[in-house]
Structures are given as C-alpha cells and as structure tokens.
Amino acid sequence: xxxxxxxxxxxxxxxxxxxxxxxxxxxxxxxxxxxxxxxxxxxxxxxxxxxxxxxxxxxxxxxxxxxxxxxxxxxxxxxxxxxxxxxxxxxxxxxxxxxxxxxxxxxxxxxxxxxxxxxxxxxxxxxxxxxxxxxxxxxxxxxxxxxxxxxxxxxxxxxxxxxxxxxxxxxxxxxxxxxxxxxxxxxxxxxxxxxxxxxxxxxxxxxxxxxxxxxxxxxxxxxxxxxxxxxxxxxxxxxxxxxxxxxxxxxxxxxxxxxxxxxxxxxxxxxxxxxxxxxxxxxxxxxxxxxxxxxxxxxxxxxxxxxxxxxxxxxxxxxxxxxxxxxxxxxxxxxxxxxxxxxxxxxxxxxxxxxxxxxxxxxxxxxxxxxxxxxxxxxxxxxxxxxxxxxxxxxxxxxxxxxxxxxxxxxxxxxxxxxxxxxxxxxxxxxxxxxxxxxxxxxxxxxxxxxxxxxxxxxxxxxxxxxxxxxxxxxxxxxxxxxxxxxxxxxxxxxxxxxxxxxxxxxxxxxxxxxxxxxxxxxxxxxxxxxxxxxxxxxxxxxxxxxxxxxxxxxxxxxxxxxxxxxxxxxxxxxxxxxxxxxxxxxxxxxxxxxxxxxxxxxxxxxxxxxxxxx
Ligand code: AGP
Numbered sequence: 001x002x003x004x005x006x007x008x009x010x011x012x013x014x015x016x017x018x019x020x021x022x023x024x025x026x027x028x029x030x031x032x033x034x035x036x037x038x039x040x041x042x043x044x045x046x047x048x049x050x051x052x053x054x055x056x057x058x059x060x061x062x063x064x065x066x067x068x069x070x071x072x073x074x075x076x077x078x079x080x081x082x083x084x085x086x087x088x089x090x091x092x093x094x095x096x097x098x099x100x101x102x103x104x105x106x107x108x109x110x111x112x113x114x115x116x117x118x119x120x121x122x123x124x125x126x127x128x129x130x131x132x133x134x135x136x137x138x139x140x141x142x143x144x145x146x147x148x149x150x151x152x153x154x155x156x157x158x159x160x161x162x163x164x165x166x167x168x169x170x171x172x173x174x175x176x177x178x179x180x181x182x183x184x185x186x187x188x189x190x191x192x193x194x195x196x197x198x199x200x201x202x203x204x205x206x207x208x209x210x211x212x213x214x215x216x217x218x219x220x221x222x223x224x225x226x227x228x229x230x231x232x233x234x235x236x237x238x239x240x241x242x243x244x245x246x247x248x249x250x251x252x253x254x255x256x257x258x259x260x261x262x263x264x265x266x267x268x269x270x271x272x273x274x275x276x277x278x279x280x281x282x283x284x285x286x287x288x289x290x291x292x293x294x295x296x297x298x299x300x301x302x303x304x305x306x307x308x309x310x311x312x313x314x315x316x317x318x319x320x321x322x323x324x325x326x327x328x329x330x331x332x333x334x335x336x337x338x339x340x341x342x343x344x345x346x347x348x349x350x351x352x353x354x355x356x357x358x359x360x361x362x363x364x365x366x367x368x369x370x371x372x373x374x375x376x377x378x379x380x381x382x383x384x385x386x387x388x389x390x391x392x393x394x395x396x397x398x399x400x401x402x403x404x405x406x407x408x409x410x411x412x413x414x415x416x417x418x419x420x421x422x423x424x425x426x427x428x429x430x431x432x433x434x435x436x437x438x439x440x441x442x443x444x445x446x447x448x449x450x451x452x453x454x455x456x457x458x459x460x461x462x463x464x465x466x467x468x469x470x471x472x473x474x475x476x477x478x479x480x481x482x483x484x485x486x487x488x489x490x491x492x493x494x495x496x497x498x499x500x501x502x503x504x505x506x507x508x509x510x511x512x513x514x515x516x517x518x519x520x521x522x523x524x525x526x527x528x529x530x531x532x533x534x535x536x537x538x539x540x541x542x543x544x545x546x547x548x549x550x551x552x553x554x555x556x557x558x559x560x561x562x563x564x565x566x567x568x569x570x571x572x573x574x575x576x577x578x579x580x581x582x583x584x585x586x587x588x589x590x591x592x593x594x595x596x597x598x599x600x601x602x603x604x605x606x607x608x609x610x611x612x613x614x615x
Contacts, residue, residue: 002086002100002609003072004184005201006163006173009192009222013068016194018055020201021070023403025051029072029604030080034058035087035096036068037170042096046085050604066222067170069163069195071098074609077106078123087165088127090134091118094167097130100182100197101160109155129162137168146219149174153217153230159360163195173220177212178230180363180386182611186210186218186225188239193220198611199242199383200401210237211384240384256602258404258496262588266452268409269581271398272416273444282438284424289377289393296428298347301328303374305337305365306353309407309491310414314353315484316580317418323577324432324440325425334361337368344372351421352378355402355410356611357385366390379417381410395421404603406495408588411488412451412581419444419577443575453572454585461586464551464567465593471522474499475513475548476587477506477539478526485526485580489587496595496605506539517546524590525565526583529555530576540564553583 003024007013013036021032032054033046043063047053051072071086078084087096103109106125109132114120118131132152137143145166153162159179166172175195177184187194187202187209194202199209212218215230227235254260276285302321304314311333318329332342334352344350350369354362357380366387369376378387381397388394397413423440426432432440474493478486487503494501504513506525517523523543527536540550541564552565555573562568569590574582595602 002074002182002197003201004069004098004100004161004163004195004197006069006165006175006195006220007192008067008171008173008220009189010066011192012064013066014058014062014064016205017068017070018051018058020194020196021072022051023200024196024198025072025604030075031082031085032070032072033085033087033098034063034068034070035089035165036063036065037165037167038063038065040167040170042089042093042165042167044087044089044096046082046087048080048082048085067165067173069096069098069165069173076102077125084122084124086126088122088124088130090130092134095130095134095137096165097126097133098163099126099129099160101179102158103128103156103160104158105156129156133164137166143168145169145172145174146217149176150217150230150232153178161197171221174217175212175220176217176230178215180214180358180360182358183382183385184212185384186212186220188225192222193225195220200403203242203401207242209240209242209384211240211389213389242383255596256404256592258406258408258592258602261402261404261409262585262592263455264400265409265412265585266448266455268399268413269416269451270448271400272413273420273447274398276420277441277444279441279445282434282441284420284427284441286395286420286424288395289421289424291393291428293428295375296425299327299349299425299429300347301330302349302351303342303344303369304329304331304351304353305334305362305369307334307359307361309411309488310353310355310359310362312484312488312491313411313414313418314351315487316415316481317351317353317422319481320419320422320577321425324422325429326431327425327429332365334359334363334365337365342368342372344369344374346373346375348374350374350376352376352387352391353414354378354385354387355381355397355407355414357382357387358611363387363390379414379421381413405605405608406492406591406602411584415581416444416447440577443578447578447581450572450574450578450582451585454582457570457586458589461569461589462593464569465590465597467567468522468551468590469497469594469597471520472499473516473521474501475509475516475521475523476501476503477509477523477536478503479506479532479536480530481576481580482526482528482583485583485587486524488584489524489591492588492591493594495608496591496602497598497600498606499594506536509539510542514542514546517543517548519547519549521548522551523548524551524553524587526553527561528553528571528579528583529558529573530579537561537564553586
C-alpha cells in the first residue's frame with residue numbers, strides 16, 4: 001500500500017524522488033523518507049506525517065546525488081514514527097531498503113539476526129530485509145547487490161516489492177517483486193532510469209515502462225536494466241507505452257484531486273465509450289475480451305469479484321448482464337470469496353473489477369478462479385496492472401489516473417464498462433433484438449451530456465452540504481438498480497468526512513433501521529421517476545413521519561416531491577439502466593463538500609490508502 005520511487009541518472013535524484021512521492025502520497029501518508037548517495041555516503045532523511053514534513057526536513061538539511069530511493073508509508077508493523085519510516089539502513093550504514101508488503105516470518109528472522117548481533121532500530125518487519133542483504137553481501141555474495149538481494153529475498157515469506165541501494169555499488173538499484181504486494185514499474189529514460197510503485201509518480205519523465213512480474217527482479221543503472229527471475233533466469237520484458245497524459249495526474253485549478261476527478265467524469269466516460277461502439281452498425285467492439293461466439297454462448301454464469309466501491313459497481317453491473325445477456329450473475333467481495341468453497345467450472349466467467357488492479361483480495365480471488373478453470377476477465381483502470389495480466393480478457397476503464405483516495409471517476413467508468421460488456425455478451429449470445437441493442441447504444445451516446453448537466457448542480461449541492469455537515473449519522477436509501485448507489489453514497493461520506501452513514505435497500509428500512517430515524521438523522525433517498533418511484537415516495541413519508549430530515553434525489557421537473565422532502569437535489573431524466581451513473585454524482589459532490597466544510601483531508605483520508613495490497 002506504500003508508495004515507492006527510485007531514480008538513477010545524471011540529474012539530482014532528490015527533487016525527482018520527492019515530486020514522485022508527492023504524486024504517490026495517496027498510497028500512504030503516515031511517514032515518508034528518502035535515501036540518496038551523496039559523496040559516497042548514504043544520506044537519509046525521514047519524518048512522520050505528510051510529505052510536506054519530509055520536504056521541510058530536506059530543505060533544512062539538503063541532500064543531493066545521482067541515485068536515490070524514497071517511500072511513503074502506510075503503517076502495518078510499527079506505529080507511524082520516524083524510526084519506523086523507510087528507508088531502513090543496515091548496521092554498517094552501507095545498504096538501504098524501501099519496501100511494500102508484509103514479511104510474514106519477520107519475528108523468526110528478527111530473532112535469528114539478533115542472535116547474530118544485529119541491533120534493530122525500528123519496530124518494522126521491513127528492517128529484517130536490509131540486515132539479511134548485508135549478511136549475504138558480506139558473507140558469500142562479495143558485495144554483489146543483485147546476488148545478496150536475491151539470497152535475502154528467498155528467506156522472506158509473504159508478498160513484497162523491495163528496492164535496494166548500496167554505497168558499495170553507487171550506480172545501481174536492485175528491485176524485487178514477490179507476489180501481489182503492489183506493482184513495481186521500471187521507467188526507461190535516456191541516460192536515466194526510474195522505479196515506481198505506480199505510473200503517475202514518473203509519468204512526467206517517461207512513458208516507456210516495464211512491469212515486473214511475480215518473482216522477478218531487476219538490476220538498474222542509468223544506462224541499463226536487466227530483468228531476471230528470482231532463480232536467475234534472464235527475462236525479456238515487454239516495454240509498454242503508457243497512453244496517460246501527465247497533465248491528468250496533476251490537480252490543476254482544483255482544490256483537491258477528488259474535486260477534479262468528479263468534474264472530469266463527462267470526459268472520462270467519453271473516453272470509456274470511445275472506440276468501443278460502432279454507432280452506425282449498432283455494435284459493441286471489445287476485442288481485448290478475447291471471447292468467441294461459442295464461448296459466450298456456452299457461459300452458464302458470471303461471478304463478479306471486487307472490493308469497496310468496485311464491489312458496488314459490480315452490484316449495478318449485475319442488472320445489465322442479467323437483463324441484456326440473460327446470464328446469471330453473482331457478486332461477491334474479493335475478501336470473502338476465497339474463504340468458502342466457490343463452485344466454478346470452465347463455463348463460468350469471473351469478472352474482477354479493480355481501479356488499481358492491485359487489490360490483494362481481488363487478485364487472490366482471481367487466482368482461486370484460475371485454479372477452478374473459470375474464464376477470468378477484469379475491468380481495470382491501472383494500465384499493465386497485475387489484475388490485467390492475470391486475466392484471459394480485460395476491459396480498460398480508460399478513466400486516466402485516479403489520485404483521490406475516494407474513488408469517483410473509476411466507479412462510473414467501471415459501470416459504463418459493464419454496460420458495454422453486457423451489450424457485447426448479448427450481441428454474441430443473441431439475447432437482444434436489433435432494436436433493443438440500438439436503443440441501449442443510443443442511450444449510452446447521451447450519457448456524457450447527461451453527466452455534464454448533472455455536474456452543473458454543483459452549487460446547489462454545495463449549499464446543501466453547508467446545512468448538513470454538522471450531523472453525525474446519515475441514512476442513504478435506494479432501491480433496484482440504485483440501491484448500490486445508496487451504498488456508494490454512504491461509503492463516500494464515511495471515507496472522507498468521517499460521518500457515520502449507512503446505505504440500505506429502501507424496502508428494508510421498516511425491518512430495522514427505521515428505529516434510528518429522528519430529527520438528528522438526515523435520510524437521503526434516491527427517488528428518481530422510474531417504476532419504483534411510488535414506493536420511494538412512501539419511504540419518504542415513513543421517514544418524515546419519524547421526524548427524519550429527508551433529502552430526495554429526484555428527476556428534473558418533479559415538483560411533487562418538493563412537498564414531501566425537506567431538500568431536493570435534481571438530476572436530468574436518464575434511461576433507467578444508466579441512472580446509477582447520474583445519481584451517484586450528487587452523492588460524490590455532497591460527500592466532498594461536507595468533508596470540505598468539516599475541514600477534513602479530502603484526498604488523503606485518515607487510515608485509508610488508495611491500493612489495498614495487504615489482507
Ligand atoms: C473507494 O472510495 C475506496 N477507497 C475503496 O473502497 C476501493 O474502491 C477499494 O479498495 C477497491 O479498490 P480497487 O478498485 O483498486 O480494487
């Protein structure tokens with residue numbers, strides 16, 4: 001979950017690493033640190049808290065050099081404290097390491113190293129790695145950094161991304177990837193090379209990237225890189241040209257990344273649809289799915305696996321696939337799926353939805369599906385991520401880098417991707433008439449405009465947030481295809497404003513949660529003019545009768561609802577299947593503005609990280 005950056009080349013490593021870490025701060029912000037080799041000495045600066053603290057420290061005591069590594073930490077072992085911040089240094093001061101992952105056998109290794117006389121300076125699991133490297137460097141590997149790192153890596157249990165620097169070889173960085181502790185990317189430049197846990201960290205320097213696979217390592221200098229397996233077999237890696245625009249990874253005139261990403265959605269949805277639909281032939285084009293007509297027809301069901309916001313997206317997608325492709329869909333949490341004995345076979349397709357492509361629980365569920373011979377698809381935003389590489393076929397979200405920890409544009413992109421997937425499956429399985437297919441495609445062509453029009457209500461939502469931000473508990477109610485939107489609206493509010501919020505299926509309110517409603521409980525109801533409208537009105541009546549403060553999300557032109565609810569937020573009339581994309585936007589904006597009113601750290605909410613690479 002932590003962020004990692006490395007640099008070797010002719011420029012000063014310090015600003016490159018600090019700027020890269022700044023772009024990765026969403027991965028962890030408990031502490032940060034940097035190590036640079038300056039005049040043949042390893043110089044380390046570390047501090048707790050945000051990167052700004054580290055920057056101040058570096059300003060007060062500058063370091064510079066042509067090779068260095070840096071880290072932003074999301075604490076697992078050891079409290080957020082300077083002594084636990086990475087990089088960690090060996091006893092001699094010659095070796096330094098930054099790490100993402102958990103050393104599962106660290107207690108054992110710590111005891112072993114302590115018995116050999118090693119004095120530990122931190123409470124982390126990571127520190128054992130650097131001492132192991134030094135042990136092997138001095139003892140057999142003859143200070144060959146690649147060799148001693150390889151030997152150390154073989155002692156570690158768990159999943160890891162490890163980056164190592166040594167003053168003994170001051171022109172070389174060694175990188176290791178084991179398992180799914182997060183990506184490790186090599187960025188290739190001219191006379192300089194970069195290392196990063198995520199693409200946005202180095203996107204302004206290069207778009208040519210190599211993604212290390214499980215159990216691979218790389219030895220990187222300014223002019224060369226060598227990738228090999230942990231067993232020493234040379235690997236020829238594919239160099240990917242990343243299509244992301246570096247500008248999209250900066251905040252621009254927006255106060256927060258989340259705000260920028262909310263407002264990008266008309267464009268990002270256009271990018272998601274672009275080139276996937278032939279509007280003249282009324283066809284969906286998804287060659288990356290690698291699916292034949294025979295395979296599509298043979299499918300007996302689909303299982304969607306995801307976590308958090310991506311899981312809620314999967315709940316929406318179930319409506320599309322079942323209705324359009326007539327395929328049974330089950331949706332499950334990645335973190336739960338493999339802890340039962342799921343029934344899968346070669347006629348089942350497993351769809352993983354993941355913005356980062358790195359969520360360890362989702363990846364583990366995909367591996368479980370692979371073992372059971374199901375076809376694996378993924379909907380992923382991070383290009384080249386592990387989820388994409390584990391899949392038989394994928395659909396890219398094409399949402400561009402999402403930096404705010406609270407997911408917004410990836411959520412809507414993944415819903416649109418599932419809409420296209422459902423239509424594509426319907427096309428191959430012959431489950432929709434030509435007219436129906438045409439109508440659904442015409443609907444999606446209108447979506448970017450509807451999204452743009454919904455975002456124009458931003459000032460009204462901001463005004464409403466000012467009246468609501470002091471409440472402590474919220475209830476979000478939705479029904480049918482918009483029930484997952486109630487869940488997502490509540491999650492957004494919890495994540496960034498720290499207000500307790502529950503999403504609930506509206507019809508279930510009377511079976512329990514209604515007991516919570518009083519004059520201190522805002523109840524947000526998604527009451528669009530669809531076939532469930534009358535039922536939602538009756539939920540509003542029930543909440544009002546208990547003194548609740550009702551906020552209705554309603555369709556433009558619905559004046560009747562004003563007589564029922566305390567506050568109304570409007571969205572344009574939208575085709576039923578696409579209404580979740582439009583309905584979620586005011587809820588994202590509401591959570592955003594409430595968090596701003598409460599002075600919360602919108603882009604980096606406490607305790608969270610953008611990619612959850614630990615179980
Ligand atoms: C979203 O706002 C959350 N931060 C979180 O629930 C996220 O959606 C979840 O961790 C899954 O991430 P993924 O899509 O990268 O797999």
